[in-house]
Amino acid sequence: MRGRSANFVGIVLLPPENRMAHRPLIVRTLPALRRTIKKWRGGGEKIALVPTMGALHAGHIALVRLARRRARRVVVSIFVNPTQFAPNEDFANYPRAFDADLAALENAGVDAVWAPAVDEMYAAGFATRVVPDGVAKAGLEDAFRPHFFSGVATVVTKLLVQCAPDMAVFGEKDFQQLKVIEQIVADLDLPVKITGAPIVREPDGLAMSSRNAYLSTQHRAVAPTLFRVLTDCARRIADKAHVARTLDEGGIEIQTAGFGLDYFELRHAQTLAKVATTSNGPLRLLVAARIGRTRLIDNVAV
Numbered sequence: 001m002r003g004r005s006a007n008f009v010g011i012v013l014l015p016p017e018n019r020m021a022h023r024p025l026i027v028r029t030l031p032a033l034r035r036t037i038k039k040w041r042g043g044g045e046k047i048a049l050v051p052t053m054g055a056l057h058a059g060h061i062a063l064v065r066l067a068r069r070r071a072r073r074v075v076v077s078i079f080v081n082p083t084q085f086a087p088n089e090d091f092a093n094y095p096r097a098f099d100a101d102l103a104a105l106e107n108a109g110v111d112a113v114w115a116p117a118v119d120e121m122y123a124a125g126f127a128t129r130v131v132p133d134g135v136a137k138a139g140l141e142d143a144f145r146p147h148f149f150s151g152v153a154t155v156v157t158k159l160l161v162q163c164a165p166d167m168a169v170f171g172e173k174d175f176q177q178l179k180v181i182e183q184i185v186a187d188l189d190l191p192v193k194i195t196g197a198p199i200v201r202e203p204d205g206l207a208m209s210s211r212n213a214y215l216s217t218q219h220r221a222v223a224p225t226l227f228r229v230l231t232d233c234a235r236r237i238a239d240k241a242h243v244a245r246t247l248d249e250g251g252i253e254i255q256t257a258g259f260g261l262d263y264f265e266l267r268h269a270q271t272l273a274k275v276a277t278t279s280n281g282p283l284r285l286l287v288a289a290r291i292g293r294t295r296l297i298d299n300v301a302v
């Protein structure tokens, strides 16, 4: 046999992120969603869901990429969920960028975008809420946004039932939300694997968030303080510094930079229980702080 001939044919399987961009199917109604899911299931295809409220950034696209590596079909939901906003919060002003979102999802190789109207998600007469306890009452986000987790729990439960995915991907930036969703799935025996994805950061360390769009130039310059203080305090705590003193000093540094501090706490990474020492890990250091009209949250592993 001669050396490999010029007409040798090879098949190269491109990784999912390199597959050709295709316009995702935009699904607006439940019957259409069910037909699509049924067809994929009939073909034995694995389905991943990435729930979002749109205004997508590189952090969301990282969730999509992770989903693409694990499943043949990826559904991204885009739904600004009114039930997780209090009346004094930013539901009306929450950034909405459907066309730009679609373009980003097309490039990321998403199969379908589930984008129901509010009355498709919450039909007239809707009267059921999922009200999580346990990690949802850890005294972190719930202490400052008491309505938040029942809104998230209700809509995420509905999304999981509607899309019936094999897996769903959530960002670790909303760390307590991720734990609440893991708990709901376990408690309600939902047949879906929940996967947490690492936080994606700007080059200066600021955690990517749709709400970063609210930051003025001046506040944007100060915003990376949160990540700097988080990483500095996490390192000190891991090096056995006194926990309460380190948290106090970190909190003061955050406030001195101009933030109003909601919380800066060391918690058990699974139960979110308060911890005073480093002896019982895994541990997570979490912060929520306000600057101008923007509330930022962030966290790191210790």
Ligand code: PAF
Pocket (backbone or CB within 6 Å): 051, 052, 053, 079, 081, 084, 152, 155, 156, 174, 177
């Ligand atoms: O994290 C979010 O974007 C939302 O809370 C979620 C999970 C999509 C529910 O509306």
